[in-house]
Amino acid sequence: MIDIQEALSQVLESSQNYGQEKVPLMESVGRFLAEDIHTDRDAPPFDRVTMDGIAIQLGDLENQPLGSYPIQGIQAAGLPQMTLENRKHCIEVMTGAIMPKNADTVIPYEEVEIQDGQAKINLEKIAKRNIHYRGSDSRQGEKIIANGKKINAADIGVLATVGKITVKVSNLPDVAIISTGDELVNVDETPQEHQIRKSNVYSLWAGLMKDGIKPEMFHITDDKTELEDKLKGLLKDFDVLLLSGGVSKGKYDMIPEVLDDLGVQKSFHRVAQKPGKPFWFGFHKELNSKVFAFPGNPLATYVGYQFYFRQWLHQSLGEKLQFNVCTLGKSLPGNPKISQFVPVQINKKNGEAMPIKNNGSGDLFSLSQTEAFLLVPRREGENQAGEKFQLIEMS
């Protein structure tokens, strides 16, 4: 049995690049950038008016702007640059417009009185120019989004601004989700007393969809020949197999043995963690497929996906997945042998993580109340309220 950090580092070591593709801008959201993004122009691309008002030629900010300025015209946003022809005149300017030539200061309408084509300035002291100067955010050619970033809604706006109609992104791995366990029946069936409906595969499916991956779902019965036949095919057809169940010490927990027979190299089996101790991870060298075999208990599968698979995915395709830390809101007994993923809700008033009651790793319903897992490393003594731990947020 290995420690959680050792398990994670072995999982991350098997990260893998699946190549790149170009997708239209609007399909790139949620994907990992596979190129640096540079500005195509200075930003802003021109001296940009930031207030509606009048533009004058003031010179020094110390100068006295008081007086009446005949209005030469209107510089609207979207119109080519005008020129202030007379330094005692002004041009009305609109937010977002290019600053007229020869003008250097915008006086907002709030400080101006307009009558009979004249703008009278009511402001004695000028504090600022109200210009967003060309290139003051960034210079043409500057890197503004780094290769590897997971593209969010704000990035889409940035990509649009620099004219990226297509975006180079990392290919996503093909993922198979596989349930095992003869006690499982389909969602549309009525289980007999000793049976339950499948659930983990649906949670995995929903999680993967949120990460942009469209997985396929399979079920294999607890029959060694069937397991071998089907897993053999899936190892060939998919980049990643996410298994749920079949890795404990039971008579029908044949997954580790079958994977071994099929040439999948075991990285580890069993991690000093709760839930999810019997987690098995390995890879097939020739076929280049990875196998995450999670224990079948709902919390074990779910936390395994969130902690191991998602870090592996980020490491493989782009930027590192960084979890936040969060303050424990209530003392918890420590466990010197095992690290714990503690299901928590976040207290919205003070931001602290409050452990929620659950009935062990089989308690699926508590998972629906869980906002995140606090990763409390194995240690002697108590975990004190007020200490900070990594927060594994639900994707």
Add this chain to the structure above:
Amino acid sequence: MIDIQEALSQVLESSQNYGQEKVPLMESVGRFLAEDIHTDRDAPPFDRVTMDGIAIQLGDLENQPLGSYPIQGIQAAGLPQMTLENRKHCIEVMTGAIMPKNADTVIPYEEVEIQDGQAKINLEKIAKRNIHYRGSDSRQGEKIIANGKKINAADIGVLATVGKITVKVSNLPDVAIISTGDELVNVDETPQEHQIRKSNVYSLWAGLMKDGIKPEMFHITDDKTELEDKLKGLLKDFDVLLLSGGVSKGKYDMIPEVLDDLGVQKSFHRVAQKPGKPFWFGFHKELNSKVFAFPGNPLATYVGYQFYFRQWLHQSLGEKLQFNVCTLGKSLPGNPKISQFVPVQINKKNGEAMPIKNNGSGDLFSLSQTEAFLLVPRREGENQAGEKFQLIEMS
């Protein structure tokens, strides 16, 4: 000009239910539940074995289990319940199986030696039964997910378990995203010096898609007749209009006037906040459409969407959107006149919010570095490092 809390409460007052629909389980993720979810059986539905090992009839936990137990058979997961025929015998049991009749305790394989059909127990003191008892998580008919919850990946697993092949969810509003401003050109065009490409509408589009809404995008030029004609049609055809631009004090900021002409009732115009002061909000009573008219600056539009629209959406369709709080990592000057949405990154080591440099609300590129906005209310004096404020996370 009104305060941010007053603005928010007026926005939330105009929340609205758009009816319900039934969708297949796998299409329900990200939607808001429009029914309470109850268990269809006890959970677990039977006394469930939680360790691989042997099941015996021990009676009192104080009893001495030492001895050799002839193995009667194997109770696998997915098999109907067996009966322990002789109280001096045992049945091998697998995690997830139903507990055999007449047996009351599972001894894990780790504590057992199996030879010649006999299981010899090496454990002197029994501490627990290793049974997840029927109904100990919840009783049949118990409410396990409340009406209004936004369905996440864990919920999908719960819904699967209780056999919800279709799920009742709230209908989503039809949303139109409308850019205005003659300085804007399309992403595939090369802007002239005084022009820029559209960007806000793409960020809004990506944000809405994440909330499950498939919006339509429109552009209207700064022409009063065109504005009136097009907005008139959009008010009829859509439940919500999200406008970007045209609400400041400029000559061509005709949105408020045009909306008024079209019978849209103004709730407010201008909020004591930065960015996004000229935010305009209203609704058309007869047509039953809402109008969020955000200032055209990227940060103003984006923060307006995240703070006002998303709270309105949650209030309309289901559970309240609750923002977490976060500790400010660095002191900031207070502003007695205006509340500030401060762009921040989260320090992953201590969980504190660190304000990031930006060049004003027109600085789109800084938005791509922003992880969240800290809402610092208007106040005298300094906002001290260590104080906690609401964190508006990016959707």
